[in-house]
Amino acid sequence: MPPTAPLNGADLAWMMTSTALVLLMIPALGFFYGGMVGTKNVLNTILMSFATLAYCLVAWAVVGYSLAFSPGTVVIGDLRWAFLRGVDLTASHPLGPSIPHVIYMAFQATFAIITTALVSGAIVSRMRIKAYLLFITLWIIAVYGPIAHWVWGGGWLGKLGALDFAGGTVVHVNAGLAALAAALVLGNRTNYGRQAFLPGNVPYTLLGAGVLWFGWFGFNGGSAVASNQFAALAFANTFLAPGACAVVWSLLDLLRTGKVTAIGVASGIVVGLVVITPASGFVPPIWGLVMGAIGALPSYYVILWRARTRIDESLDVFAAHGVGGATGAILTGVFAVKAWNGLQDGLIAGNPNQVLIQVVSVFAAAAYSFIATFALLKIVGALTPLRASVHEEALGMDPTQHGEEAYTTGEGAILVLHDGGTEAKA
C-alpha cells in the first residue's frame, strides 16, 4: 500500500454514490432517445447509449482519462496515467484531494461516457453499428479528452478563469456541436422532409427524463468532489431549475398550440438540467430558479426553427444541449455570487468580465467540438461506410444492424437447431 493521504469518509461515500447516479443517466438517456424513434429503430437507439458504457468506458480507462486529467500542457494531458498506471487508492491533488484517485477517475469516466452518448441523438435510424462503435471509441479520446482538459484538467480555459461547475461547456456545448457536425456528415434520413418521423413510445421518453433528473443529482452534486456546502448548493439548484424550465416550456406550448405536450414537459426538464449544470455550484438558489425559467426560451425556439430547416439533427441534441449549455454557461457569468461559491462573482455581483470569459469558453468548446467531430467522422467514413443502405433503413436498424426486434410476435419464426442443421417450427 502507498502511504495514505487524509481521506474523508463522507466525501468518499458521496462520490461513490454520485458516480453510480451518473452511470444510471446513460441507460436513462437511451430510453429518453429510444422513445422518440420508431419501433424498428428503438433497440438501436437505446443500444447507442449502452454501447458507450462498454466501448467508451474502456477507451477512457486505457488512455482517455490520462489525456484529459494528467497535468501535461495547457492543451492536452500526457500519458502518465495511461492504462490506469498510478491511479491508486491515495488522493490525487488537486483533482480530488480527499478521495482515492480511482474514484475520481470513475466519476469523470461517467461524464465522458454520457457526453458521447448524447451525440447519438443526432444520427438515429441511419448509422451502421460498426462505424458507430469506432466513432464513439475515438470521439471520447480525441474530442472529449482535450475539452475536459482545457476546463478541468489544468488547461487554458480553467487558467483563464472559466466557470463550469459540472459541464456546461465540456459536456453540453461539446455534445451539441458534435451532434450538429455528425448530422451534417451523416446526412438526413431517407424521406426526411417528405415523411413524418413520429415517436414510437412517448412513455419511454418520460421515464428517461425522470431517471435523468434523478441521476443528475450525482452529476451536479458530485461535481463538488466533496460532501460539502457546495455539493448542497448544486443539489438544491438541480432540484429547482428543471421545475422552472418545465413550467416555462409547458406554458410556451400552451400559448402556441393550446395544449401541454408530454414530450414538451420531458424536454423542459432536461433543458432545465442542462442550463443549470455549469452554474449549479456557483449561483444562489433563487437565481437557479430564474436560470431554469430563462433557459427554456432559446432551446424552445431553436427546436421550432430546426424542424423547419433541411438539417436532420434528429432528436435536437444541438437545441437542447448545445444551445442550453451555452445559455447556462453564459448565465453562470451573470448570476455567480462569491458569497455563495467562495470563488468568483458574476455580472450582477459587479464582475462583468466573467461574462466575457464564459463567452470565450463557449466558443472555444463549440469550435473545437464541431471541427474535430466533423474531421473524425470523415476519417471513420474513409475506413468503413457510415450510412446503412436505403434498403436497410427502410427495414429499420434493429433487424439489419442487430438481428433483433424490440417487440417480437414469434409468428413465422423457425427455430434453427444447431445439431445437424435440422429445423423445427417454433
Place this chain on the structure above:
Amino acid sequence: MKLIVAIVRPDKVNDVLEALYREKVQGLSLSRVQGHGGELDRVETYRGTTVKVELTEKARFEIGVSEHFVERTVKAIMTAARTGEVGDGKVFVLPVEKVYRIRTGEQDTAAVTPVGVE
C-alpha cells in the same frame, strides 16, 4: 368495376399514397399484414436461440375503381412501390359483382365515383 388489391412494402406506403393522390384515386383501404413471398428469410438471435423469420411486414391496399381507372391505378402502384429487389409485392385486379354506397344506396360505378366527380 374492379377491386385492386396491392401488397407492398410498408416503407413504400407513403410513395404509393402520393402516386394515387396524383392520379386522383381517392377511395381506398389500407391494412398492415404479414406475409411471405420470395424474400430470403431474416435470421435473428436472442441469447442462444437463433430463428429464421419467414413472415415479413407488408401493407395491403384495397381500392375499388371503375373500369377507366384500372390502368392508371395499377400503373401508379407499380411505379411507386418498386425498388427492384425481391419483396416488392404484388398487384391483383379482381372482378367485382356489385358495389353499394351505404349512405346513398348508389350502385356500381356511381358508388365508386367520389362525391363531386363526374
